[in-house]
Amino acid sequence: MGRWAQPVLAGVVTAVVGFASSFAIVLAGLRAVGADPEQATSGLLALCAAVGLTAIWAGLRYRMPISIAWSTPGAALLVATGGVPGGFGTAVGAFVGCGLLITVAGLFAPLGRWIAAIPGPLAAAMLAGVLLDLCLAPVRALAEAPALAVPVVLTWAVLTRFARPWAVPAALAVAVAAIVATAPPGGPAGAALRPVIEPTVPGWSLQAAIGLALPLFLVTMASQNIPGMAVLAGYGYRPPLRPLLIGTGLATTAAAPLGGHAVNLAAISAALAAGPDAHPDPERRWIASVTAGTAMIALGLAAGPATALVLLSPPVLVEAVAGLALLGALAGALTAAVAEPGRREAAVITFAVTASGVTVLGVGAAFWGLLAGAAALLLRPRAPAAPAADPGRDRAAAVPGGG
Template sequence: MAGRLQPVLAGVVTALVGFASSFTVVLAGLRAVGADTGQAASGLLALCVASGLAAAWLGLRHRIPMSVAWSTPGAALLVATGPLPGGWPAAVGAFLVSGVLIVAAGLVPPLGRAVAAIPKPIAGAMLAGVLLPLCVAPVRALVEVPRLAGPVVVAWLLLHRYARPWAVPGALVVAVVALASTSAGAGLGAVGLRPVVELTPPSWNVPALIGVALPLFLVTMAAQNVPGMAVLVGYGYRPPFTAALRATGVAGLLAAPAGGHAVNLAAITAALAAGPDAHPDPDRRWIASVTAGIGLALLGLGAGAATALVAIAPPVLIEAVAGLALLGALATALTSAVTSAVAEPERREAAVVTFVVTASGVTLLGVGGAFWGLVAGCLMLLLFRRRRAEPAPAPEAEPALTRR
């Protein structure tokens, strides 16, 4: 009996940890690009349902624990990008285009391979630059709202030491308790808690397509889909990458009109369903991913309450919880960039330029820093490649020595 329940319980834990550890990042990202409270709640609900259905379909279809989630680095990208020309409808249009690109990567394998072939120092540096502004939020929160942020950070540290998977959910619980003890807690009753789907007609403009759609596609592929596939391979599975891209891309397309930014393979929580803790028999672990999908879809019903919590909290406190959730992803991105740069010294400066430009948050021609960081890094690579390709000048002939 215990063996039958083990993958089910693992799936429940995967859903809870995945939702609680990063929903604040999603809501912060959606609000940053123009969503109001209702639209952000709708986006979170759509992401939960779309991700859950995709996970259930992939698990039942392929009998592999292919966990599905929203793009947490993609949400961080939205925070770094900020308001768009054209507002929220332009953001929804960018979400749709990003979903189309993910489906195209599943239908045209060379496209997926091309994204995976982006130099690791550049990809890692771009992701690190996107994540850095949010990851410094806990420090700002300790200075600006120490009575609220202090207990949150302490709880995160203790749980990170003794029960790592529950560190961010535990910190979130402490944040809720801290908010409830203040006058802001009374504001929960004034916010609608019932989940509502709000569809937004999309619009398209060049800054949103270049500044959001393309970087969102690249970040989702490089930081979610490719690592998520690597986790499964590491546990001995041979997952169908193109089928996963098609399924998650279609799920993202369905979620986009309701405000969902991107659906993809889980990378951060993938090991909870694919590892031995889910079940000793690898052929039974798919049950955990299916259960996690169903659980995530059900948790989406609490999107209204989650959004209400975010609405009454000081923005820096929500960013602090989101930053704590992203510290691991930042460490992974920096490690990838640094390790690859050490192995390939000629790409070191390009990685640094990519990171600096991306983290600067600069907006040029309505396009955010992630795109310009990628462009700057690639230009640096091209410059140094041309320099290496130039033939070295032939040494001048030394004058013959006169014998005496």
């Protein structure tokens, strides 16, 4: 394959897989926090544009395959959080707050270090708690809409075994076919097939700042930006983190008034552009990330039809596709949460509180889960000190037959 064709194709695949595997999660998240169909369409288009432009800038600036994505775990957090007091405008204000926090993390190096200092098991447990309800959706769909859900789940299961990168896009294609086949004539009310730009005036509330902006920032940093840098390092690329945080933070802030929730380094799809399949020569793989950014902008023009499909389908089917896409992330988060025996109980507390979905004082469960886990970690009893060794006993034990 030509020196240009291979990375260009890899970039297109990166964009298609990233879009198809998680746009349903984004739309579900925006709708959960109060967006109407046009606002959700605008948010998806804004995210595609922000992701694409940032990826093109990063690839050309650093000549590295730096893939950019929207925060899929962040969208799952929106689903788990649900409506916020003040409606979608207040949620948009929280998106702006998240973007500003990411930007400050790039400008103010200690903040990035503080986020990295959050115990890994607690961050992973919070993410697992956020993802759990969506990952249960395929089971609910099999019970509530078996005629639609069974082909989707079977497609995903078979391709997970034989062509894993295409399992979720193929499952989505089967779901789309089922939706179109069973859709009523006339299409859904309130959905525009054309590209839509719908500005929303950001609102502000303390509850949304604590319960949505801060958890969205933490989830995006812990589950996207930090792992995204690790994936790049695994392939031998070490771009400077601070300008990338500033760039993605500014992109998030710019996309927020149009409905976009968070832009960040890609973690899940990063290997598609950074790995050897993109090009044998590591110096040529940056082309894949630039192409992925260009393709993502083009895919943004499909935000309207994507929203229409979501509105036509039973809500549980859309959530089922999203849950299938997030099962791998849930497995990784659960594994990381219980990896350290000394922090296992605190991680389980974080997971349980976050997964409960409770709202206290207008603040969502993700914040309280992290707070509860941190308190459990601070209050745990110290391990007893090891007893001092008895030198005489040690000497006796070292002599055969001694005691």
